[in-house]
Amino acid sequence: MFIQLVVSGLLLGCIYSLISMGLSLIWGVMGIVNFAHGAFVMLAMYAAYYGDQLLRIDPLLFTPVAILLLFFLGVLVYQIIIQYVVDGPYVSRLLATFGLGFFLINMAQFLWSPNFRTIKESMVHGVWKIGSVMIELPKLASSLGSILVAALVFLFIRKTRTGQAIQAISADKMGAALMGINLKRIAAFSFGLGIACAGAAGSLLATFYYIFPDVASLFGLIALVAVALGGFGSVEGAFLGALILGLVETLGGYYVDPNWKYALMFLIYLGIVLIRPQGLLGRGKV
Amino acid sequence: MNTAILQVEDLYKDFGGLRALSGVSFTLKEGEITALIGPNGAGKTTLFNCITGFTPVTKGKILYRGKNITNWPPHKVVRHGLARTFQVVQILDDMTVEENVMVGAFLHEKTVQGARLLARKALQQSGIDHYTEHLAGSLPIPAKKRLEIAMALVTKPTLLMLDESMAGLTPTEFRDVQELILNLKKEGVTLVVVEHVMEAIMPICDRVLVLNLGVLIAQGTAKEVAENPDVIKAYLGDKYARNR
Amino acid sequence: MMELVRHRRFPTFILLFGLFIALVFPWVVRDRFAQNTAIFVLMYGLMAQAWNIMGGYTGLISVGQVAYFGIGAYTSAFLYTHFGINPWIALLIGGLITALFGVIAGYPVSKLRGRYFSIATIAMAEVMRISFSNWEYVGAARGIQLPIEKESLLTFQFHSSRLPYYYIILFLFIVVNLVVYVLERSRTGFYFRAIRDNEEAAAGLGINRSFYKLLSIGISAFFTALAGSFLTQFSLYVEPDYVFASSISITVAMVAVLGGIGSLGGPILGALVLIPLSEYTRAWLGKQGQGLDLMLYGALIIVFCILEPKGLMGLWKRISTKKRTSP
Ligand SMILES: Nc1ncnc2c1ncn2[C@@H]1O[C@H](COP(=O)(O)OP(=O)(O)O)[C@@H](O)[C@H]1O
Ligand SMILES: [Mg+2]
Numbered sequence: 001m002f003i004q005l006v007v008s009g010l011l012l013g014c015i016y017s018l019i020s021m022g023l024s025l026i027w028g029v030m031g032i033v034n035f036a037h038g039a040f041v042m043l044a045m046y047a048a049y050y051g052d053q054l055l056r057i058d059p060l061l062f063t064p065v066a067i068l069l070l071f072f073l074g075v076l077v078y079q080i081i082i083q084y085v086v087d088g089p090y091v092s093r094l095l096a097t098f099g100l101g102f103f104l105i106n107m108a109q110f111l112w113s114p115n116f117r118t119i120k121e122s123m124v125h126g127v128w129k130i131g132s133v134m135i136e137l138p139k140l141a142s143s144l145g146s147i148l149v150a151a152l153v154f155l156f157i158r159k160t161r162t163g164q165a166i167q168a169i170s171a172d173k174m175g176a177a178l179m180g181i182n183l184k185r186i187a188a189f190s191f192g193l194g195i196a197c198a199g200a201a202g203s204l205l206a207t208f209y210y211i212f213p214d215v216a217s218l219f220g221l222i223a224l225v226a227v228a229l230g231g232f233g234s235v236e237g238a239f240l241g242a243l244i245l246g247l248v249e250t251l252g253g254y255y256v257d258p259n260w261k262y263a264l265m266f267l268i269y270l271g272i273v274l275i276r277p278q279g280l281l282g283r284g285k286v
Numbered sequence: 287m288n289t290a291i292l293q294v295e296d297l298y299k300d301f302g303g304l305r306a307l308s309g310v311s312f313t314l315k316e317g318e319i320t321a322l323i324g325p326n327g328a329g330k331t332t333l334f335n336c337i338t339g340f341t342p343v344t345k346g347k348i349l350y351r352g353k354n355i356t357n358w359p360p361h362k363v364v365r366h367g368l369a370r371t372f373q374v375v376q377i378l379d380d381m382t383v384e385e386n387v388m389v390g391a392f393l394h395e396k397t398v399q400g401a402r403l404l405a406r407k408a409l410q411q412s413g414i415d416h417y418t419e420h421l422a423g424s425l426p427i428p429a430k431k432r433l434e435i436a437m438a439l440v441t442k443p444t445l446l447m448l449d450e451s452m453a454g455l456t457p458t459e460f461r462d463v464q465e466l467i468l469n470l471k472k473e474g475v476t477l478v479v480v481e482h483v484m485e486a487i488m489p490i491c492d493r494v495l496v497l498n499l500g501v502l503i504a505q506g507t508a509k510e511v512a513e514n515p516d517v518i519k520a521y522l523g524d525k526y527a528r529n530r
Numbered sequence: 531m532m533e534l535v536r537h538r539r540f541p542t543f544i545l546l547f548g549l550f551i552a553l554v555f556p557w558v559v560r561d562r563f564a565q566n567t568a569i570f571v572l573m574y575g576l577m578a579q580a581w582n583i584m585g586g587y588t589g590l591i592s593v594g595q596v597a598y599f600g601i602g603a604y605t606s607a608f609l610y611t612h613f614g615i616n617p618w619i620a621l622l623i624g625g626l627i628t629a630l631f632g633v634i635a636g637y638p639v640s641k642l643r644g645r646y647f648s649i650a651t652i653a654m655a656e657v658m659r660i661s662f663s664n665w666e667y668v669g670a671a672r673g674i675q676l677p678i679e680k681e682s683l684l685t686f687q688f689h690s691s692r693l694p695y696y697y698i699i700l701f702l703f704i705v706v707n708l709v710v711y712v713l714e715r716s717r718t719g720f721y722f723r724a725i726r727d728n729e730e731a732a733a734g735l736g737i738n739r740s741f742y743k744l745l746s747i748g749i750s751a752f753f754t755a756l757a758g759s760f761l762t763q764f765s766l767y768v769e770p771d772y773v774f775a776s777s778i779s780i781t782v783a784m785v786a787v788l789g790g791i792g793s794l795g796g797p798i799l800g801a802l803v804l805i806p807l808s809e810y811t812r813a814w815l816g817k818q819g820q821g822l823d824l825m826l827y828g829a830l831i832i833v834f835c836i837l838e839p840k841g842l843m844g845l846w847k848r849i850s851t852k853k854r855t856s857p
């Protein structure tokens with residue numbers, strides 16, 4: 001059973017990683033903690049749902065579309081909101097993204113009602129048995145998808161010119177500006193990319209997770225906690241944080257109580273930052 | 287005049303793998319001005335941080351008037367009469383200059399009125415009373431440095447540690463600070479001054495400590511230190527020392 | 531007119547005038563909805579001022595104030611239904627227990643700064659919501675229902691009129707404002723602001739950071755809990771999803787930020803503007819579409835953060851100083 005739980009925990013953790021990676025990327029480039037991140041996951045889940053209902057496209061195959069949609073949505077949001085608050089005081093940055101999340105969640109309530117929806121059956125379904133370990137294939141497919149997308153984003157950041165500009169800005173804003181990097185354009189692009197990560201995760205999650213407006217709060221908080229747990233500014237940290245949360249969720253859900261699993265995840269986070277305020281792999285001052 | 291006010295015994299400070307201070311030992315005598323010099327990265331600021339509790343000590347002991355103050359929290363150190371300034375100015379940007387100093391004054395005066403009076407006096411003493419109502423964050427750098435000195439003074443220190451308070455000042459400005467330091471000495475305050483501008487500090491100090499790569503390589507009068515081959519080597523490189 | 535605005539005593543004048551209006555309001559405006567809205571203005575004003583103590587003065591930006599609110603609400607409901615403790619005493623005990631909780635839970639969290647602190651406050655609030663949702667002893671997801679009692683000041687129940695509720699919350703609201711007024715002019719207030727501006731400098735000036743941060747959290751938690759207890763008595767039930775709703779945390783922070791943080795007037799102004807706005811849009815749109823009113827509310831928050839990040843008090847300062855300098 002233990003191995004079973006560890007496997008499902010890691011699978012879940014991979015999807016959380018992808019969401020957190022987007023959050024971490026946005027933080028690195030523009031110093032904004034996107035408290036609306038979960039709302040974009042939720043929007044992508046609805047997009048995938050309607051892709052399945054209306055166009056008969058499976059959420060797994062819909063993922064590239066979701067990535068594109070959410071990328072442009074992200075750029076749009078940057079243009080009309082984020083660029084105007086990015087230099088403001090901390091509280092207004094914080095509340096602007098909170099307000100955005102609030103707006104999107106309630107828009108979903110208004111448009112699609114608060115009811116739960118699910119996708120009937122994704123093209124990958126069933127269970128794969130290896131010895132006593134049972135792997136639910138939809139979860140496996142989503143996790144592999146997440147890893148693939150995360151790897152592509154990672155490669156993009158390492159190998160392309162735009163990606164290097166993103167790295168340069170994350171490391172040193174002033175320096176990057178002096179090197180002639182157009183900060184606004186890269187910031188808009190990075191925000192889009194970060195939201196696209198959330199979008200990919202949303203579409204992949206839609207294959208097996210309940211779809212409802214308030215799912216945004218849950219995934220948003222998990223991503224925030226994963227990044228804070230791993231340490232802001234460290235992509236590896238965000239991954240580690242997300243994997244830990246995934247493991248705690250499945251192990252805690254089984255050995256403690258499924259109702260308490262989220263409380264347990266957040267308590268463990270609070271316990272860890274008690275000892276390491278800057279997060280597991282975070283550097284320097286908090 | 288000759289009692290020891292601060293004793294540092296075999297002090298070590300490691301940052302991860304980096305040893306910033308290595309077996310530093312010295313004693314400060316009451317009422318003296320001590321210059322702490324050394325090339326960039328020698329560990330001068332780190333030494334200040336260790337003494338004032340801003341960074342935990344790895345090994346060693348710090349005694350203040352015979353009392354072991356090693357790893358005391360900063361606020362407790364200040365309350366015992368040991369104040370400092372920072373190399374990178376640390377002031378309260380969104381409060382007025384007067385309010386900045388008042389915060390320190392509350393150490394001795396519980397009432398706002400009383401603290402204000404103390405603050406005014408300290409501002410006059412450090413020569414920035416014309417900025418009283420300005421927001422601290424809006425001041426030019428030299429004024430910020432003076433404000434920081436005023437903030438340290440108002441806590442009525444018996445030992446005052448200044449970290450590069452004269453860096454970036456014009457000659458007239460640093461002469462004012464020199465004068466201030468000498469006046470404080472007259473009032474019986476013991477001072478440790480970190481400074482890069484040698485001509486600013488050498489004429490007024492009683493003793494010099496030289497740090498290099500975390501090691502205290504020399505101590506003595508300004509003249510003794512200037513002739514010490516290790517010091518010349520640390521500052522000017524190997525070749526120069528041998529040629530002499 | 532301008533002479534008046536510029537007068538040194540103008541703020542005092544405004545304050546007394548406002549107090550007068552507040553005292554006669556429910557006698558002049560008899561509409562039940564308006565009276566309820568006024569009660570919410572005061573309740574959120576109370577919480578926003580409490581938030582201001584932590585966030586505005588000490589710089590601890592919390593987006594999980596609902597943790598204190600909910601614990602206060604639950605404690606007083608629980609003490610009342612299980613031990614028959616008088617609601618007034620339960621209110622006070624609720625405040626004290628919550629302050630204690632704030633200090634204990636705040637001890638590790640207060641070592642965090644900026645975004646790390648904010649995220650920890652949300653996580654904490656969420657842990658509380660989940661805990662109370664699953665804790666059988668306090669009714670789990672069903673919450674606690676308060677019995678209906680005879681109407682009297684002693685039982686804290688009034689069925690024939692909203693007026694007593696109004697005056698009770700007005701009283702609590704005035705108390706928190708007095709506390710902040712005194713704080714602003716005291717050593718403690720200076721210490722709070724010093725910690726907000728620069729922790730290192732504050733420590734260098736002899737301030738015990740942990741102590742004053744926890745003091746600020748404790749005071750803030752106490753008053754936020756009073757608002758929670760008040761809501762318990764006002765609505766006669768508590769339920770985890772109701773008293774631990776994250777939207778309460780956001781609204782509280784928003785009221786303070788909208789008004790302008792770090793000043794006494796900010797949260798008052800913020801509550802006066804934001805709460806009626808959201809209550810009336812809810813009434814106006816609420817029936818037609820679930821969520822539409824809150825959507826507008828979210829949009830409003832965004833617009834405000836873009837246009838006036840320093841809050842209404844900042845706007846006011848700009849206007850009044852402009853007038854002063856122009857001939
Ligand atoms: N917080 C820190 N973390 C890691 N290394 C540090 C830290 N502070 C100082 N150092 C290192 O310690 C050494 C001494 O630095 P410092 O005390 O600032 O020197 P100085 O003030 O003499 O110029 C340097 O090598 C510096 O890089
Ligand atoms: Mg230095």
